[in-house]
Amino acid sequence: MIDSTSSFDRAALIVAHDEANAFDAVVPPIVQTSLFTFSSYEEMEQTYLGAKVRPAYTRGLNPTVRHFETMLAQLEQAEDAMGFASGMAAISSTVMALVQPGDRIVCVRHVYPDAYRLFQNLLKRYGVTVTYVDIRDEEAVAAALPGAKLLYLESPTSWMMHVGDLAALAALAKKHGIVSVIDNSWATPIFQRPLTYGIDLVVHSASKYISGHSDVVAGVVAGSKELIARIKANTYPYLGGKLSPFDAWLLIRGLRTLPYRMKAHEEAGLSVARRLAAHPQVTAVHHPGLGNTLPASLSGTSSLFSFELKEGVNIPRFVNHLRLFKLGVSWGGHESLVVPSQVARAQNAGPNSAIDFEVPPSNVRLHVGLEGSDALWSDLTQAIAAAS
Numbered sequence: 001m002i003d004s005t006s007s008f009d010r011a012a013l014i015v016a017h018d019e020a021n022a023f024d025a026v027v028p029p030i031v032q033t034s035l036f037t038f039s040s041y042e043e044m045e046q047t048y049l050g051a052k053v054r055p056a057y058t059r060g061l062n063p064t065v066r067h068f069e070t071m072l073a074q075l076e077q078a079e080d081a082m083g084f085a086s087g088m089a090a091i092s093s094t095v096m097a098l099v100q101p102g103d104r105i106v107c108v109r110h111v112y113p114d115a116y117r118l119f120q121n122l123l124k125r126y127g128v129t130v131t132y133v134d135i136r137d138e139e140a141v142a143a144a145l146p147g148a149k150l151l152y153l154e155s156p157t158s159w160m161m162h163v164g165d166l167a168a169l170a171a172l173a174k175k176h177g178i179v180s181v182i183d184n185s186w187a188t189p190i191f192q193r194p195l196t197y198g199i200d201l202v203v204h205s206a207s208k209y210i211s212g213h214s215d216v217v218a219g220v221v222a223g224s225k226e227l228i229a230r231i232k233a234n235t236y237p238y239l240g241g242k243l244s245p246f247d248a249w250l251l252i253r254g255l256r257t258l259p260y261r262m263k264a265h266e267e268a269g270l271s272v273a274r275r276l277a278a279h280p281q282v283t284a285v286h287h288p289g290l291g292n293t294l295p296a297s298l299s300g301t302s303s304l305f306s307f308e309l310k311e312g313v314n315i316p317r318f319v320n321h322l323r324l325f326k327l328g329v330s331w332g333g334h335e336s337l338v339v340p341s342q343v344a345r346a347q348n349a350g351p352n353s354a355i356d357f358e359v360p361p362s363n364v365r366l367h368v369g370l371e372g373s374d375a376l377w378s379d380l381t382q383a384i385a386a387a388s
């Protein structure tokens with residue numbers, strides 16, 4: 001005999017698993033629980049044997065996290081996706097699931113500095129080596145690939161925004177039986193869908209544009225069922241960097257406005273980048289959208305880019321005079337941000353330097369937020385004038 005209280009409890013659990021019936025809520029519920037109980041020995045056994053798929057423990061499966069993973073997989077046109085507690089958790093779990101001692105990774109130059117440190121500091125200790133190549137130089141990539149296990153890409157790359165031909169690079173990797181992985185945080189699936197060009201796996205720092213509100217640290221990997229299953233089997237449960245239900249819920253909110261935010265970032269970013277390119281105190285602007293045509297794999301551009309100031313412009317003075325652009329790392333939220341490369345160089349000095357950086361000291365990175373491009377342009381011009 002089931003009393004009304006316990007049947008309600010069970011009903012609440014079931015609707016939480018079934019988003020189509022979640023109290024008719026337009027926003028999926030946050031299933032903020034570590035564990036899920038079973039109604040019988042048989043149900044527990046069936047679940048453990050894999051005959052029944054249902055949550056047992058949130059590190060394995062959580063409905064809110066699964067909701068985000070399903071949305072992201074659809075956006076990337078992937079069969080499956082898996083959420084992580086950070087972009088670096090997604091990157092480390094993905095890469096470490098696919099390599100073993102003696103293997104070699106081919107990685108693009110100007111990769112995200114913590115990915116570089118993962119390769120140089122941690123993977124090296126486990127006998128994995130890395131060859132760095134210029135993503136624009138297909139011959140160099142082709143020469144580096146034979147015998148490698150993994151091709152690790154960013155396009156555009158961090159800071160210098162070098163862009164590669166994803167279809168050609170994916171074909172090269174396939175020819176040698178090498179799994180290809182790309183960090184797509186910059187473009188997001190709104191502007192670039194790497195799997196459609198033959199890349200095997202896409203990783204994201206969801207802390208950036210996907211969240212879009214600078215209030216979450218999270219990551220995700222998307223790709224074929226088979227590769228996601230390999231990550232699930234090899235590293236993910238043991239490294240344990242699981243996305244939390246509340247953060248997944250914030251990411252679901254972020255995804256709902258992602259196309260509109262990206263359009264607004266694109267317009268504002270291009271508007272500022274074009275005006276910088278024409279400014280007499282600016283010697284270079286590294287933004288993939290300034291050419292006559294967009295690179296083939298990009299259908300648009302986000303608003304993170306870097307530029308170089310003429311010798312003699314005092315960079316500390318320049319950033320100290322900025323009012324709307326705040327000094328800060330990360331990007332992808334509402335607020336505009338600035339990072340002088342000199343500061344990043346200082347952080348990366350020493351034997352474990354992520355630099356390889358080859359970013360000139362006159363280089364400054366901007367994230368153009370949503371405050372309005374005219375106001376942001378006034379801010380930049382007054383700060384350049386004050387520093388010149």
Ligand SMILES: *Cc1c(COP(=O)(O)O)cnc(C)c1O
Nearest residue numbers: 086087088112183185205207218
């Ligand atoms: C921020 C970032 C990462 C790392 O993501 P976290 O969420 O901070 O761990 C990886 N790749 C790129 C390109 C990033 O900008």
